[in-house]
Amino acid sequence: MIVAFGSGRGRVVVQVEEGLAEHVAALFPEDLSLDAGGLPSIEVRARDMGFELVRSGPPRRVELSRSLPDLLVSLEHTLCRTLLAAEAESAHLHASGAVVDGRAILALGPSGAGKSSLALAWSEAGLPLLGDDVVLVDSAGWLRPFRRLLKVDGELFASRGGRPEETLAFDPDAEEVWYDPRGAGGWADAPAPPGLVAWVTFDGSDAVRAEVLGEADALRHLLDAVMGSGVPPALAMDRMIPWLPECRAVRVGFGSAVDAATLLVDWLRAAPLPDDAAPGSGA
Amino acid sequence: MTASPRLPECPRVRDDVVFRALAREWVVYDPVTRNLHVLNVTAAMVWSLCDGEHAVDHMVQEVRDAIEGAPPEDTVRRDVLGALETLASRGLLR
Secondary structure, three states, X not given: OEEEEEEEOOEXXXXXXXXXXXXXXXXXXXXXXXXXXXXXXXXXXXXXXXXXXEEOOOOOOOOOOOOHHHHHHHHHHHHHHHHHHOOOOOEEEEEEEEEEOOEEEEEEOOOOOOHHHHHHHHHHOOOOEEEOOEEEEOOOOXXXXXXXXXXXXXXXXXXXXXXXXXXXXXXXXXXXXXXXXHHOOOEOOOOEOEEEEEEEEEOOOOOOEEEEOOHHHHHHHHHHHEOOOOOOHHHHHHHHHHHOOOOEEEEEEEOOHHHHHHHHHHHHOOOOOOOOOOOOOOO | OOOOOOOOOOOEEOOOOEEEEOOOOEEEEEOOOOEEEEEOHHHHHHHHHOEXXXXXXXXXXXXXXXXXXXXXXXXXXXXXXXXXXXXXXXXXXX
């Protein structure tokens, strides 16, 4: 898995576990170098010994129109696709998640729903993360982290006391910053079974609104979150159906990611759900 | 009585659609449309009989025999045909 990706002082560094280094190196062909004007050289290292690639030398133009943040976003996207391809036996959920007392919370929802904000809140609360955008489901139906740096809204990050200028690949004009959770709760170090699944929507409401979901609605949301890069949805479904009898499922609207993240943790720890006795219709 | 004109004599479900039982309901997942459909108990029984070998009359009898109290045949037939037409309208039959 990727263990580091970022820039600083004139170079981009990508660190991956041994075995994947060649995949990553393939992203940086020999003739790739970057625009002049202080943009970085690229360095790819295996975390363990056995591989090291340094691309340096006189910078040459690749795409003048690309700013450093754009270039890094593109590289990161390509890296993620490559790393997910190496996880083809897993189901890939478009979700964020964290582990609480050995069980996982998953937050599902479209881009912009607040998944990364919840992941940031969980991380800052000291919880080990499963991811902020992708979470893996292994063949046993347990959840494993996809260690991508969190990509969070810069204003939100600063409003919570974060220092954007200390994050990786910071650019004063970038709307988002990359956040490394290893400075807080870190990554989950073992697979975890799901305990709570939440379909989340950032709706700006003052209070967190929630509705309990029946099994079919929960499964529908989970299937909607299955990405095309892993096992087919029908196979993913068979890994997720066993979750349903024990796993709580809610639909949540929120304005404060911290409040919502806290409530979801409380619900996972068996606090009463908003309407525990009357789940929503499953049809 | 025969099946609706839109239905084959012996309906058959698509091979690629996945049927699964949850704790309190039944679902079918269409991998083409990525839709999950929830079935009631009658539709689930009908689904299990849509193997291309059971005629509608046979389905009606099987479903009626499975229901405690044996409701009137006309009622069961209406429910079976309704379930079949729903499955067909959702593109789940061959």
